[in-house]
Amino acid sequence: PRVAVLISGRGSNMMSLIEAAAAPDFPAEIACVISNRPEAHGLARAQAANIPVRAIDHKAFADRPSFDAALDAALAEEQIDFVCLAGFMRLLTRAFTEKWAGRMINIHPALLPSFKGLHTHERALSEGVLIHGCTVHFVTAEMDVGPIIMQAAVPVLEGDTPGTLGARVLAQEHVIYPAALRLVCDGRARLEGNRVGLDAFEI
Ligand code: GRF
Helix, strand or coil: EEEEEEECCCCCCHHHHHHHHHCCCCCEEEEEEEEECCHHHHHHHHHHHHEEEEEECHCCCHHHHHHHHHHHHHHHHCCCCCCEEEECCCCCCCCHHHCCCCEEEEEEEECCCCCCCCCHHHHHHHHHHEEEEEEEEEEECCCCCCEEEEEEEECCCCCCCCCHHHHHHHHHHHHHHHHHHHHHCCCCCECCEEEEECCCCCC
């Protein structure tokens, strides 16, 4: 299968997917990287790794449906089978999420269903949780709600700042995102209604 990675920024998760997919036994190819921000640093990193890149600047579109239509057209041109959102900071329309249901996944820097949305590490610290982490899930119309494929937990340590906690979580993101993509591309993790059908696996 051919995978597109959608980004808006630095692209560290994108790089973890590109690096994992370079292994000969990885069941998918990272066929292109698309950013809604032409200046995203991740585009240069993908290019340096010889991955085709596209910028589709959301500011050039009048509304969400027309941006999503351009995105969908680019995915069709690139003959994409699966989409990974990796720090992609645009909300997608219901029509787009329904079209890609079961074939689009996201990484979120919190243990969903806690801390949907932004500033997850700040919020985890201010709530005083002792365990934090990250989640890979299928994307559905509602943001950060789709069925969960994989999670990793990290401890919150004395003296943590959003920066130190976020770095600890990010290291785990880079482990579980490639592992989850592998399961999805193998058909070992499937969207079944509003649950995930999951076969046994080892990381
Ligand atoms: C990550 O923390 C990811 O979980 C969130 O946005 C951040 C993107 O970082 N959705 P990067 O661009 O992958 O480095």
